[in-house]
Structures are given as C-alpha cells and as structure tokens.
Amino acid sequence: LKPGGMTENPLAPAPKSKLWQKTRSLVQIPTLASDDEGFSFTNVAQAAVNYVRLQKLVPVLKSPPEARKDEDLAALRVLTAEVNFFKGMVAAKHLSLCSVMRYEKHPAGTLLFNQGDEGKQLYVIWKGSVDVLVPKVKGSHVGHNPIDKPEAFTCVIQMRGGDMFGELALLRADNQRTAAAVCAEDSEFITLYKEDCSGILRQVHLDEALQLLEIPQGQRTADDLQKLQDYGKQFAFFKHLPRPVVSKLCEVLTHRGFRVGEVLQQKGCVDTEFLVAMSGIAEVWANPVGQMREVVLSTISPGAAIGERAVMCGEPHERTVRCKTDIQAFCVPAAEYSSILQAFQEAEAKQKVSLLRIMFSHCKRLAPSTTLSISNHMHLCKCPAGQPIVVQGQPLNGVFFVLSGECRATLAADFQITRVQSDQAPDDDGRNVAAFGRRKKIKSVTLEVFCLCPGDAVGEVYVWAGCHEWPVSVVPTTDTQVFLIKRASLDPQKLPGIIEVLRRAAESKAKLH
Numbered sequence: 112l113k114p115g116g117m118t119e120n121p122l123a124p125a126p127k128s129k130l131w132q133k134t135r136s137l138v139q140i141p142t143l144a145s146d147d148e149g150f151s152f153t154n155v156a157q158a159a160v161n162y163v164r165l166q167k168l169v170p171v172l173k174s175p176p177e178a179r180k181d182e183d184l185a186a187l188r189v190l191t192a193e194v195n196f197f198k199g200m201v202a203a204k205h206l207s208l209c210s211v212m213r214y215e216k217h218p219a220g221t222l223l224f225n226q227g228d229e230g231k232q233l234y235v236i237w238k239g240s241v242d243v244l245v246p247k248v249k250g251s252h253v254g255h256n257p258i259d260k261p262e263a264f265t266c267v268i269q270m271r272g273g274d275m276f277g278e279l280a281l282l283r284a285d286n287q288r289t290a291a292a293v294c295a296e297d298s299e300f301i302t303l304y305k306e307d308c309s310g311i312l313r314q315v316h317l318d319e320a321l322q323l324l325e326i327p328q329g330q331r332t333a334d335d336l337q338k339l340q341d342y343g344k345q346f347a348f349f350k351h352l353p354r355p356v357v358s359k360l361c362e363v364l365t366h367r368g369f370r371v372g373e374v375l376q377q378k379g380c381v382d383t384e385f386l387v388a389m390s391g392i393a394e395v396w397a398n399p400v401g402q403m404r405e406v407v408l409s410t411i412s413p414g415a416a417i418g419e420r421a422v423m424c425g426e427p428h429e430r431t432v433r434c435k436t437d438i439q440a441f442c443v444p445a446a447e448y449s450s451i452l453q454a455f456q457e458a459e460a461k462q463k464v465s466l467l468r469i470m471f472s473h474c475k476r477l478a479p480s481t482t483l484s485i486s487n488h489m490h491l492c493k494c495p496a497g498q499p500i501v502v503q504g505q506p507l508n509g510v511f512f513v514l515s516g517e518c519r520a521t522l523a524a525d526f527q528i529t530r531v532q533s534d535q536a537p538d539d540d541g542r543n544v545a546a547f548g549r550r551k552k553i554k555s556v557t558l559e560v561f562c563l564c565p566g567d568a569v570g571e572v573y574v575w576a577g578c579h580e581w582p583v584s585v586v587p588t589t590d591t592q593v594f595l596i597k598r599a600s601l602d603p604q605k606l607p608g609i610i611e612v613l614r615r616a617a618e619s620k621a622k623l624h
Contacts, residue, residue, distance in 0.1 A: 172214035172301070184209045191301065196235055196275040196315075204311050211307035215300045223277075223292040225256045230280025230288050232304045233312070239298025241270045244291040248590060257291050269295060278312055281305045282345050316342055317390055317439060324366040324441075336361045346414035348387045355458075359451045365442040375432040375440070376418045381425065384444045386417040391438035393417065396431045410435065416443075423449065460486060489594040494587045501570075503584040509597040510570040516591025518563040520583045574598065 168190060171183045187209040191197045197205055215234075217223065223234065226246065234241070244257045244264040257264045267290070270276050280288050286305075303312075320342045323335050331339075339361040343349035349357050366389070369375060375386060375393055393411040398404070411417060411432065421428045422445045464486055489512070494500050500511060503523055560583055563569055569585055 169214050172212060176210045179210055187212065191235075193273075194235055194275075194301075195273050200315070204314075208303060208308060208311060211303065213302045213304075215302050217294050217298055217300070219294050219296045219298075220258065221294045222256055222258050223294065224288050225291045226288055228288045230277060230283070230286045230305070232302050233275060233278040233281060233308070234292075235275045235301040235303075236270055236272050237299045237301055238272060240272075240295040241276065241298060242266045242293050242295045243268045243270060243276065244293060245289075257293050264291065279341075281309055281312060282316065313390070320389070321366060321439065324364060328363055328365075331362065339364065346387060346389075348414060348416045350414075353455060356451055356455050359455075360443070360448065363444060363447045367440055367442055369434045369438045369440065371434050371436060373434045375434065375438070376421075376428045376430070378429065378431040379427045381427050382418060382422050383446070384442050385419045385422040387441040387443060388413045388415055388417060389439040389441060391434065391436040393432050393438060394435045396433060397429075405431070419443075485596070488596050488600040490597070492593050492595050494591045494593060496587050496589050496591070498587065500585045500587065500591075500593065501581045501583075503581055505581050507570065507573055507578055507581055507598060509595050509600075510568060510574060511585070512568050512594040512596075513563050513565050514592040514594055515565055516587055516589045518569075518585050518587045518591055520560045520563065520569065520585050522558045522560050522583050524558065 168183070168186060171179055171187065184206050188202070188205050191205075191209070191212075197208075200208075223241065224230070244266050246263055247265050248263070255263055276292060277288075280286055320339065323331070323339055326335060336358065340349075340354075340357055343357060343361070349360075352360070367386070369391075376382065378397075388411060390413055395408045395411065396405045397408050399406060408430070417432055417440070418428055420426075491514070492500075492511075494516075496516075500518065501508070503521075563585070570581075573582060
C-alpha cells in the first residue's frame with residue numbers, strides 16, 4: 112500500500128502522508144518511485160515506532176534527573192540503542208547518560224550556536240537535519256551570524272537523524288565552537304551538557320582512537336587517519352606540529368597501556384621511541400642534590416610528550432617517570448618522526464625559495480643558496496583586517512613582505528595653522544592704528560601614502576636609510592599574510608645577500624616614486 116492512497120493518475124507517485132514525512136527524516140530511505148537499494152518497509156515501521164516512543168518519553172526527558180525512575184532509564188536506553196553515538200556503549204555508561212539527557216525542539220532556521228561561542232552541550236539529532244556552516248572569509252563571523260548574513264557563510268556538511276555534533280568544543284581547552292549550526296528543518300534533539308558527559312565523552316573518543324591504532328600500519332584508510340588527526344588536535348604535542356607532519360605521523364603511530372606504578376621511562380636507559388600521554392597522570396622522579404631518596408619533581412598530564420628530547424638526541428634519560436594512574440599513550444618512533452620532520456622542512460624550504468622568486472622580483476637574481484638563507488629567517492604572520500601591522504613611531508622591527516591580502520600605509524601629521532587678527536586701537540595722538548595679533552591652532556590629519564599588494568615589501572627603504580622608527584603605519588584592509596625578517600637578522604654576516612636585496616628594493620621603489 113502506498114502512503115496517502117491512490118491519485119487520479121495511477122502512474123503518478125502518491126503524495127506522502129505526514130507519518131511518511133516524519134519517518135523519512137529519521138531513517139535515510141529512497142522514495143517509492145526510485146529503484147535504489149536499501150529500501151525496506153521495516154525501516155519505516157521501526158522509525159515510526161521509535162518516534163511514537165520518543166513522544167511518550169518527552170515528559171521524562173524534560174523532568175529533572177532525580178525524578179526519573181529505573182523503568183524510564185531502561186526505556187530511554189532501548190530507544191537510543193541504535194543511535195550512532197550510543198552504539199556499543201557499555202550499559203552502565205549508557206544508563207548514566209540516560210539519567211541526564213534532555214530534549215529540545217527547534218523550528219527551521221534556528222541558530223543553535225555560532226562560530227566562536229562557548230560550547231556547553233552536544234546534540235544528537237532525533238528528527239530533522241542541521242547545516243554546519245563556516246565563514247567564507249576567516250574572521251568574518253565576528254559580529255555576524257548565518258541568519259543575519261547568510262551570504263558570508265558556506266555549508267560544509269548536513270547532519271541528519273542519528274548524527275551527533277557539537278562534542279569537539281567540549282573537548283577543547285578553550286571550549287570554543289569552530290563552526291555554526293542552523294536547523295535546516297523542524298528538528299528534535301537529545302542533548303547532553305558538558306558537566307554531565309565530559310568524562311564519558313573523553314572515554315568514548317579514547318576507545319575509538321585505540322581501535323584505530325590497533326589497525327596495522329599500511330592498512331589504515333584515509334578516513335581512519337583523518338579521525339586520528341581530529342582526535343590528536345586536543346593534545347599540546349600535536350597541536351603545535353604542522354598539519355602535513357601530523358598526517359604522516361598518524362600512519363606510524365602505535366599505542367601502549369600502563370598500570371599504576373609502572374615505569375614509563377627509566378633513568379639512564381636509551382629508548383628508540385617516546386610517548387605522548389593520551390589519558391592518566393604520570394610522575395617525574397629524581398634524586399635532589401645531596402639526597403639518596405627519590406622525590407616527585409613534577410607531574411605529566413595528557414597531551415605532553417615523555418622522553419622526547421633524550422630519544423631524539425639518542426641520549427639516556429635523565430629522570431625516571433612512573434604512572435600515578437592507569438595511562439594510555441601514543442608511541443612515536445624516533446626514526447620515522449625524524450625523517451618526517453626532515454622531509455617536511457626540505458619541502459617547506461623549496462616552497463619558500465620558489466615563492467620568493469615568484470612573488471618578490473628583487474629575489475629573482477640571487478643565488479639559490481642566498482635565497483634559501485633569507486627564507487630561513489622569514490617568519491609567517493597572519494594579520495586580520497583592521498589590526499595594524501606596524502604603528503607610526505614604534506621601533507623599526509624589520510622588513511615585511513606581503514604574501515596575500517592588501518594593506519595601506521598611512522602617515523599621521525600635525526599641521527600648525529596661524530591666523531592673523533587686526534584690531535583698531537587709538538594711539539597717543541588719538542589716531543587709530545592696526546594692532547596685529549596671532550592665534551595658533553594645531554590640526555591633525557591622516558594621509559594615505561601608498562597601498563601594498565602581494566609581492567610588495569615595506570620597511571626595506573627605512574632600514575637601508577638607517578631609520579630606527581616606523582615613519583608610517585601599515586593597516587591591512589583585508590585578512591593578510593606577511594613574511595617578516597626581523598631587524599636583528601638583517602646583518603650581512605648572519606644573512607649574506609640581504610644587503611643586495613634591500614639595495615635593489617630601495618632602488619626600485621625610488622624609481623617608482
């Protein structure tokens with residue numbers, strides 16, 4: 112039987128009933144007119160039954176945790192057993208989450224949260240769909256949201272029934288949302304707040320990461336590697352590594368588990384791999400000067416590397432590290448880690464040299480070794496629109512090369528305006544004479560001196576001329592990336608060839624002026 116009954120044209124598809132439309136958002140099924148595989152009336156019936164169950168349990172989800180009975184928790188566990196987030200979860204953890212989960216319902220177009228907001232809860236979609244949006248231009252979300260300014264955002268993914276989102280912000284140290292979420296249609300959610308589920312959520316992500324690390328090297332798919340990268344973002348060790356290095360490192364990572372009291376690294380021993388703590392606390396033990404007994408010097412929290420310096424240098428460990436609690440840790444092989452870093456640095460150096468030769472005309476005639484030495488002293492700086500890169504009157508800190516974006520250089524000047532006044536005043540003989548007086552007034556103005564586009568440099572003329580302060584201010588008009596060579600590095604002995612670059616740049620700018 113087709114939902115909605117027959118139409119006047121028996122060959123035309125039948126209109127969908129309200130029950131069909133509701134259950135269609137719960138399970139992803141094709142329409143009756145399609146021949147896609149996977150269609151089953153059992154899915155439709157099960158989704159309809161679950162939706163009716165949820166409506167009966169809505170009062171339970173709205174009630175406080177202490178008012179929920181055991182049979183209510185059992186019914187919630189059965190209801191959510193097939194949701195992706197709860198699949199395979201231990202019964203005790205599942206029941207504990209059922210005691211604190213809540214129910215929310217929002218109409219289409221509701222902004223659940225915006226990028227940069229504080230993350231306080233995660234969402235499990237029971238019915239409906241949600242668009243995950245990011246700004247097209249980095250930083251443009253400030254002061255705007257996808258409802259007021261939809262043209263400034265782009266949709267990266269649409270979440271549907273059974274999907275979970277919003278949990279990454281609960282794991283971050285700053286708890287900030289990295290994207291915005293808007294209801295694409297009328298939607299219903301099961302929500303969990305940070306204070307109720309942060310510990311369980313960390314354990315769930317840890318278990319998932321351990322399962323991925325059990326996969327032998329060479330058999331991990333791109334999806335597995337991406338999940339490991341996303342999991343590693345919360346740890347300080349991986350957060351400060353370049354993304355290509357982390358991507359390659361995920362291919363060779365393994366893991367080990369340690370019990371309370373076990374030794375992670377022994378003083379005087381030489382290891383071929385170092386550890387990065389995923390969970391638990393470790394203690395660093397040492398003998399203070401003049402004492403025979405070991406004492407605890409410090410503790411190591413999740414995300415910190417253990418024994419990295421000694422392993423990378425091939426030296427014995429100077430301290431002993433023991434487990435204070437049970438610990439799960441990444442194992443990072445030193446040889447692979449060193450080769451990955453070296454390959455990345457060589458590729459980055461080649462990219463910098465080619466970029467310098469393409470972007471900056473005064474570097475094209477230099478020898479490759481000279482260009483490479485200059486590129487090694489260049490620091491990449493990201494400057495948001497409107498935030499000054501340099502301010503007039505501040506110490507001249509170096510030379511900037513514009514990589515992307517646009518800037519304008521402004522000069523603030525004070526002009527003294529003198530106004531002459533004449534008054535008629537009688538002299539000793541009674542005749543009128545002109546008495547002149549002067550009134551001075553200071554007026555400040557800001558002049559736009561020049562604009563900077565990708566490939567332009569600023570500061571090289573002032574360094575060449577021996578200036579010690581910036582004579583202009585430089586403000587980005589768009590989000591800008593610049594290379595900075597600090598003034599301390601602008602020494603011919605430290606940086607051969609830099610004087611030639613400055614001379615050519617100064618001469619070309621002098622001809623332009």
